[in-house]
Amino acid sequence: MLTHCLGVPHISTGDMLRDRIRHGAAEMGTAVVATMQSGALVSDEVVNQMVEERLSQPDAKNGFVLDGYPRTLDQADHLSRWFDARGIREVVIYLAVDYNIVIARLTGRRQCPRCGTLYNLATQPPSVDEMCDLDGEKLVIRDDDNEAVIRERLAGYERQTQPVLEHYRVAGRRVVEVDASNDPPETVFKKICQAMEANDR
Numbered sequence: 001m002l003t004h005c006l007g008v009p010h011i012s013t014g015d016m017l018r019d020r021i022r023h024g025a026a027e028m029g030t031a032v033v034a035t036m037q038s039g040a041l042v043s044d045e046v047v048n049q050m051v052e053e054r055l056s057q058p059d060a061k062n063g064f065v066l067d068g069y070p071r072t073l074d075q076a077d078h079l080s081r082w083f084d085a086r087g088i089r090e091v092v093i094y095l096a097v098d099y100n101i102v103i104a105r106l107t108g109r110r111q112c113p114r115c116g117t118l119y120n121l122a123t124q125p126p127s128v129d130e131m132c133d134l135d136g137e138k139l140v141i142r143d144d145d146n147e148a149v150i151r152e153r154l155a156g157y158e159r160q161t162q163p164v165l166e167h168y169r170v171a172g173r174r175v176v177e178v179d180a181s182n183d184p185p186e187t188v189f190k191k192i193c194q195a196m197e198a199n200d201r
């Protein structure tokens with residue numbers, strides 16, 4: 001919704017990594033796959049280089065939405081230097097969601113292995129239990145979606161990513177905070193737009 005409204009590309013490091021693994025890029029190898037499946041974060045150097053290459057593409061010339069990056073202080077420093085050298089100004093959008101709500105959402109997620117359609121047992125269940133509405137295939141839980149992996153990912157977030165938010169706040173960069181715990185995506189989107197407008201003034 002945000003990229004559509006702004007007319008800029010959505011750049012998700014998670015999607016990019018999954019994409020590279022799917023296409024078996026030689027330099028990614030099995031180590032990255034194992035790291036992702038354990039819920040840990042992929043090395044800063046790998047991700048920084050991947051993002052830089054992506055941001056240098058022509059479609060990102062007039063702006064972009066970064067999703068899942070930067071997640072560590074080193075990544076944030078790297079990105080700030082890259083931005084400052086090019087006169088790019090960023091806005092940090094912080095979607096605050098209660099941990100218990102995150103876990104309930106993620107563990108309820110199911111995917112059809114045949115067509116890729118995503119369901120959520122809590123908010124968007126299939127009409128027949130555990131079966132894809134489109135092709136009747138039995139739904140599966142993605143490997144990185146079980147609760148132990150999610151808790152490890154949240155711990156990693158607290159350890160590595162929470163300090164990134166503090167870093168931007170202390171440095172006086174633009175940070176927009178939105179409570180995203182209970183509202184549907186459309187409402188969260190409206191809140192983001194309102195918060196950004198308020199921040200512009």
Ligand SMILES: [Zn+2]
Pocket residue numbers: 112113114115116117132133134135136137
């Ligand atoms: Zn399906």
